Amino acid sequence: MLNRRQVLAAGVLTAGFASTPLLRATSRAAAPAEPFSVRMPVPPVLRPAARLPGCAIYHLTMREAPVEILPGRHTTVRTFDGSFPGPTIRARRGETVIVRQTNKLDVPAAVHLHGGHVEPQHDGHPMDVIAPGDSRTYVYPNRQRAAALWYHDHAHHLEAENVYRGLAGLYLLTDPEEERLGLPRGEYELPLLLRGANLAEDGTLIYDATDVQGPDHGTTLVNGRPTPYLPVAARRYRFRIANVSSGHAYVLKLRDGSEMIQIGTDGGLLPEPVRTGAVSVWSAERADVVIDFSRYPVGSRVYLDNTALFGGETRDVLRFDVVREARDDSRVPERLVPLEDLGPAATTRTFALSFDLATGRYLINGAVFDPDRVDARPRLGVPEIWEITNSDTRIPIPHTFHTHLEQFRILDRNGVAPPAAERGRKDTLTVHPGETVRIKVRFSTYTGRYVFHCHMLEHSAHAMMGQLQIEP
Numbered sequence: 001m002l003n004r005r006q007v008l009a010a011g012v013l014t015a016g017f018a019s020t021p022l023l024r025a026t027s028r029a030a031a032p033a034e035p036f037s038v039r040m041p042v043p044p045v046l047r048p049a050a051r052l053p054g055c056a057i058y059h060l061t062m063r064e065a066p067v068e069i070l071p072g073r074h075t076t077v078r079t080f081d082g083s084f085p086g087p088t089i090r091a092r093r094g095e096t097v098i099v100r101q102t103n104k105l106d107v108p109a110a111v112h113l114h115g116g117h118v119e120p121q122h123d124g125h126p127m128d129v130i131a132p133g134d135s136r137t138y139v140y141p142n143r144q145r146a147a148a149l150w151y152h153d154h155a156h157h158l159e160a161e162n163v164y165r166g167l168a169g170l171y172l173l174t175d176p177e178e179e180r181l182g183l184p185r186g187e188y189e190l191p192l193l194l195r196g197a198n199l200a201e202d203g204t205l206i207y208d209a210t211d212v213q214g215p216d217h218g219t220t221l222v223n224g225r226p227t228p229y230l231p232v233a234a235r236r237y238r239f240r241i242a243n244v245s246s247g248h249a250y251v252l253k254l255r256d257g258s259e260m261i262q263i264g265t266d267g268g269l270l271p272e273p274v275r276t277g278a279v280s281v282w283s284a285e286r287a288d289v290v291i292d293f294s295r296y297p298v299g300s301r302v303y304l305d306n307t308a309l310f311g312g313e314t315r316d317v318l319r320f321d322v323v324r325e326a327r328d329d330s331r332v333p334e335r336l337v338p339l340e341d342l343g344p345a346a347t348t349r350t351f352a353l354s355f356d357l358a359t360g361r362y363l364i365n366g367a368v369f370d371p372d373r374v375d376a377r378p379r380l381g382v383p384e385i386w387e388i389t390n391s392d393t394r395i396p397i398p399h400t401f402h403t404h405l406e407q408f409r410i411l412d413r414n415g416v417a418p419p420a421a422e423r424g425r426k427d428t429l430t431v432h433p434g435e436t437v438r439i440k441v442r443f444s445t446y447t448g449r450y451v452f453h454c455h456m457l458e459h460s461a462h463a464m465m466g467q468l469q470i471e472p
């Protein structure tokens with residue numbers, strides 16, 4: 001594995017700027033894909049290798065595979081089981097999922113279940129990697145609320161490229177509370193994994209960490225295909241949106257300005273639905289969104305746009321083609337799932353996110369990641385307030401702060417209560433330049449070592465990460 005010095009020598013300064021959307025000024029010729037010329041695929045649902053009482057066992061192999069991204073062209077990507085993005089794992093609360101991962105890539109990998117509440121040895125710690133040729137078994141107890149989690153590589157220094165090249169997949173955890181709500185399901189509940197890709201004309205996936213527009217600028221992919229179309233019925237659909245990009249932000253709007261209903265965020269369902277014209281998902285965030293197509297006559301074309309254009313991205317994301325009528329017995333109740341009270345906080349910690357111009361390093365509290373250093377020792381079960389400040393105002397670089405193990409609550413942004421869609425269980429949040437965000441978090445169940453980091457993957461790959469030791 002590359003060490004930090006080698007990565008720095010490889011050009012961390014430009015690489016750092018590369019994942020800075022606000023600094024992307026120019027645009028580049030798009031890859032040769034007519035928008036809305038391919039149908040949106042749905043990643044396959046992974047079938048268990050075995051089922052035991054209360055437990056499902058899966059096998060996944062990480063390997064390179066050729067896939068079709070641009071029509072008629074082959075692209076070699078890094079996959080879980082040949083699927084780009086990875087297959088969706090469907091889990092139920094209380095039913096253990098065991099995933100045996102075999103690494104047939106020529107680079108190390110560590111598989112992290114993002115948003116998962118798991119023991120430290122199953123968390124995919126960045127230093128706890130699966131060497132090429134080796135296998136490892138991860139255990140996910142699923143003792144947490146229904147949520148759209150996702151699994152992805154987390155090998156230190158390599159995660160940005162590994163995820164960019166394809167090592168990401170959705171993990172949909174359900175529970176009886178969610179099931180009884182009557183939300184759209186089956187063929188009317190679809191994942192939308194969003195990301196960018198820099199594709200050459202011949203289909204080659206280019207990873208250039210020094211690209212000033214970010215390595216994943218260029219073509220917007222939904223479930224691995226460029227700006228696709230999706231035939232829909234004139235009824236409600238539930239979309240499980242995940243931003244699996246290196247550093248892109250998506251602020252999604254329907255081009256006709258119509259309402260969407262956001263029902264969930266990173267850690268599951270919101271207390272109540274949020275009717276909105278714009279759904280925001282930054283790197284690693286998820287949004288659970290219902291769109292009601294019954295307001296459109298059959299034959300309508302409904303466009304989903306990205307309005308967070310910092311340069312290099314296209315507005316087009318997805319086109320819904322309303323092709324038929326359909327019965328709809330789904331609903332969106334006015335009350336979803338209540339938020340539990342985390343209790344009064346006993347400790348306050350501060351985390352300062354910054355970019356050091358002199359060294360080109362991304363820092364948390366003035367330091368880069370050191371696997372031999374513990375940065376915070378929260379006590380099990382004791383609520384804490386974390387004040388996370390992005391002090392980069394001269395060079396306005398946003399960051400996305402993510403902690404492993406636990407879902408937190410956003411208390412305020414610069415002292416102001418967060419927007420309704422952020423008042424749920426969160427594991428990732430954007431901290432804008434000049435902003436201080438206060439969160440409340442309470443680590444539960446497991447002691448041991450976990451990481452927190454910026455989830456702009458070019459930043460975390462350059463060691464914008466710290467370590468927690470959860471103490472009994």
Ligand SMILES: [Cu+2]
Binds near residue numbers: 400
């Ligand atoms: Cu960052």
